Amino acid sequence: MRFMAIGAHPDDVEVQCAGTLARCVQLGHEAVICVVTNGAAGHMVIKPPEMARIREQEARAAAEVIGAEFIWLGYPDEFLFDSRETRLVFVDAIRQGRPDAIITHPPEDYHPDHVRVSQLVFDASFVSSVPSIETAHPAHPLVPPIYYMDTPAGKGFLPAEYVDISETFEVKRRMMSCHQSQIVWLKDHDNMDILEFIEIMARARGLQCGVPYAEGFRHADVWPRTPPRRLLP
Numbered sequence: 001m002r003f004m005a006i007g008a009h010p011d012d013v014e015v016q017c018a019g020t021l022a023r024c025v026q027l028g029h030e031a032v033i034c035v036v037t038n039g040a041a042g043h044m045v046i047k048p049p050e051m052a053r054i055r056e057q058e059a060r061a062a063a064e065v066i067g068a069e070f071i072w073l074g075y076p077d078e079f080l081f082d083s084r085e086t087r088l089v090f091v092d093a094i095r096q097g098r099p100d101a102i103i104t105h106p107p108e109d110y111h112p113d114h115v116r117v118s119q120l121v122f123d124a125s126f127v128s129s130v131p132s133i134e135t136a137h138p139a140h141p142l143v144p145p146i147y148y149m150d151t152p153a154g155k156g157f158l159p160a161e162y163v164d165i166s167e168t169f170e171v172k173r174r175m176m177s178c179h180q181s182q183i184v185w186l187k188d189h190d191n192m193d194i195l196e197f198i199e200i201m202a203r204a205r206g207l208q209c210g211v212p213y214a215e216g217f218r219h220a221d222v223w224p225r226t227p228p229r230r231l232l233p
Helices: 012-026 048-065 084-097 112-127 169-177 180-190 194-209
Strands: 002-007 030-037 069-075 101-104 146-149 161-164 214-219
Touching: 002 012, 002 084, 002 112, 012 030, 012 048, 012 101, 012 161, 012 169, 012 194, 012 214, 030 048, 030 084, 030 112, 048 069, 048 169, 048 180, 069 084, 084 112, 101 112, 112 146, 161 194, 169 180, 169 194, 180 194, 194 214
Parallel strands: 002 030, 002 101, 030 069, 101 146
Antiparallel strands: 146 214, 161 214
C-alpha cells in the first residue's frame, strides 16, 4: 500500500504521524510526505527567504530517514487560501502521490493553515479521481480514505484508531531532529521542547491503548471513504 501524509508546514508530519509512516515502511508499504507551505515564518531571527530554503532542506532530510517520497508545494507560510488554482495543485499532488490512504490534519485543528489543508485535501482527493479535470498527472483510480492525525497536545481530538509506534518511536525522534530550526523556534516562541513534547504525546496515546508509544487517528467516515478493513498498520 501507499500511505500519503500531507502536512501544512515542514515538521507537522514528523510531530503527528512519523512513527506511523515509519511503521508502514517497516512493514513493506510505501510512504509519501507532502509539505504544503514553505515554513518561512518559523524563526525569530532568520529572514523568510533563507528560512524557506532551510526548512525545505530539513523536511527533505526527515523524509530520507524512512526513504519516503517527498513532495514540496512551497505555498507562503501563514497565507494559504482555497482557490481554483490551489485546489488544482492539491489535486495534482494527490495524483502524483497515488495514495491508497491519506493522513492529514483534522478539520478542527488550531492553525488556519492546518484547517485549510484539511479541507483542501478532502475536496481535492475526491476531484483527483475525476478524469475530465486535467492536471499534469493522470486521474487517481480511487477516492482514497482519509485518516486525521492528532492535534497538538491532543486538544479536542478523540482517536478512533491507534498505531503502536513502540518499535519506531526512535525513528520518529530522528525525523523530528532533522528540523533543527524548529527545535529552536518552538523553544523561543512557545517555550516548548518539541522532542520532549512528542515523547509525552506518544506515551499518553500509548497509555490509552496499552502500549509504550502510540499515535492516534480517526478516519473521515463518509461515503465512499470508509474501508471495510483496517488500513493503518
